[in-house]
Amino acid sequence: MPDQLAITPLPAAFDLTIDDLPGSKSLTNRALLLAALATGQSTLTGVLFSDDTRHMLDALGRLGFALTIDEGSRAVTVTGQGGAMPRPQAELHLGNSGTCVRSLTAACALGEGPYRIDGIARMRERPIGELVEPLRQIGADVQYLDNAGYPPLTVGSRGGLAGGELIMRPTLSSQFITALLMVGPCCRAGLTLRFEGAVTSRPYVEMTLSVMEAFGARASVDEAFTRVRVEAGTYAGRAYAIEPDASNASYFLAAAAVMPGSRCTITNLGKASLQGDVGFAEVLGQMGAQVTMSDDAITVASPATGQPLRGVDVDLNRMPDTAQTLGPVALFADGPTTIRNVGNLRVKETDRMAALQNELTKLGATVDVVGDDLRITPPGDGKLRPTAIDTYDDHRMAMGFAVAGLRSPGVVINDPACVNKTFPDYFDYLDRLRGASASPAAAQGRMG
Ligand SMILES: O=C(O)C1=C[C@@H](OP(=O)(O)O)[C@@H](O)[C@H](O)C1
Numbered sequence: 001m002p003d004q005l006a007i008t009p010l011p012a013a014f015d016l017t018i019d020d021l022p023g024s025k026s027l028t029n030r031a032l033l034l035a036a037l038a039t040g041q042s043t044l045t046g047v048l049f050s051d052d053t054r055h056m057l058d059a060l061g062r063l064g065f066a067l068t069i070d071e072g073s074r075a076v077t078v079t080g081q082g083g084a085m086p087r088p089q090a091e092l093h094l095g096n097s098g099t100c101v102r103s104l105t106a107a108c109a110l111g112e113g114p115y116r117i118d119g120i121a122r123m124r125e126r127p128i129g130e131l132v133e134p135l136r137q138i139g140a141d142v143q144y145l146d147n148a149g150y151p152p153l154t155v156g157s158r159g160g161l162a163g164g165e166l167i168m169r170p171t172l173s174s175q176f177i178t179a180l181l182m183v184g185p186c187c188r189a190g191l192t193l194r195f196e197g198a199v200t201s202r203p204y205v206e207m208t209l210s211v212m213e214a215f216g217a218r219a220s221v222d223e224a225f226t227r228v229r230v231e232a233g234t235y236a237g238r239a240y241a242i243e244p245d246a247s248n249a250s251y252f253l254a255a256a257a258v259m260p261g262s263r264c265t266i267t268n269l270g271k272a273s274l275q276g277d278v279g280f281a282e283v284l285g286q287m288g289a290q291v292t293m294s295d296d297a298i299t300v301a302s303p304a305t306g307q308p309l310r311g312v313d314v315d316l317n318r319m320p321d322t323a324q325t326l327g328p329v330a331l332f333a334d335g336p337t338t339i340r341n342v343g344n345l346r347v348k349e350t351d352r353m354a355a356l357q358n359e360l361t362k363l364g365a366t367v368d369v370v371g372d373d374l375r376i377t378p379p380g381d382g383k384l385r386p387t388a389i390d391t392y393d394d395h396r397m398a399m400g401f402a403v404a405g406l407r408s409p410g411v412v413i414n415d416p417a418c419v420n421k422t423f424p425d426y427f428d429y430l431d432r433l434r435g436a437s438a439s440p441a442a443a444q445g446r447m448g
Pocket residue numbers: 025026027098099172173174175178200201204320321344
């Protein structure tokens with residue numbers, strides 16, 4: 001990919017159905033790890049192949065699990081070892097993948113070790129202490145190799161994890177809870193987590209429990225979501241189909257919302273999804289976009305003729321990865337947009353609060369960060385300033401800001417290859433909108 005990619009505005013409205021969106025990163029990495037912890041073989045279909053999932057595949061290989069990878073048909077077969085780690089030691093390099101670093105730190109605590117876990121420079125700035133402390137309490141030996149509370153680290157245990165009950169105060173990332181839950185069945189006494197306070201990014205924890213149950217775990221949650229109990233037991237290998245990635249669907253749905261007269265449908269994703277990010281379509285709906293969602297399809301069309309997008313005041317704690325989709329959409333609204341309760345954006349691929357503020361400001365918006373909230377006021381004259389967008393090695397900066405360039409001239413994406421983290425073919429999919437922008441349905445302005 002080039003160092004910079006100019007996004008040219010679409011020539012006309014588009015009408016497009018995407019029925020082959022690549023698989024979910026979150027589901028792929030959960031299913032791969034649970035398949036490895038299970039007894040017997042699992043075949044996963046709809047697998048995402050991107051940097052983050054290649055790190056998981058590579059790690060499982062280094063840990064000694066047998067994998068058969070068929071990238072062409074998006075399938076992976078994993079031979080599980082019933083909760084055992086085939087190799088007693090390994091070195092894992094996990095890039096900037098939070099899902100890998102957190103879940104593999106917990107899983108490696110099942111083996112003797114030491115297993116060494118590390119990532120790129122940014123990963124060494126992403127905290128992990130809120131996972132390490134509870135892991136130590138249930139029998140893991142974790143040593144920080146550089147800075148306390150951050151990778152790199154080594155992990156292992158003498159004879160596995162005891163389990164029992166853990167009190168969890170609010171964490172910066174739900175991935176710590178996910179990591180603990182996934183090893184829950186392999187703990188001698190099972191695992192009970194008691195949450196003191198709200199669980200951040202909660203739909204991801206619910207997703208974890210759903211995938212665990214699909215692989216045969218027994219788990220229960222109370223109605224108020226203050227206690228989760230996972231029984232000791234064994235995961236069972238199975239065939240598992242991975243859904244398309246809902247976070248990555250958000251960019252195409254956003255494009256339909258901002259491009260007058262346009263419509264986009266994503267299939268195999270809808271109300272029945274395990275991914276909280278399907279809720280982003282409803283945020284576009286609150287802004288005035290026309291939204292329909294069935295069990296297995298989502299359609300978003302721009303507001304009815306003559307209606308502008310409205311600014312919105314929304315809590316995105318349940319779907320933080322969509323903040324970088326909403327930010328650029330907010331530029332086209334008729335008033336300010338407030339994104340609330342997203343403080344943990346500061347510890348993701350980059351400091352996403354700062355990155356959003358910098359780049360939206362370059363495009364002409366006024367952006368105020370107040371505590372864990374972001375307030376975005378679009379340019380007063382309604383026109384975006386042509387500019388090169390810095391992406392901070394963060395795939396979602398590239399993907400989200402490219403949407404603005406579909407409507408407004410002069411948007412250039414720096415380092416577009418950063419999309420490889422979760423969506424290597426992103427710009428090819430974006431070109432499909434261009435291809436569909438002269439389609440007869442769109443040209444007739446069917447969406448009003
Ligand atoms: O569990 C997961 O698969 C994820 C959880 C979220 O992280 P946080 O819980 O840190 O918000 C999300 O941002 C990330 O992309 C994937």
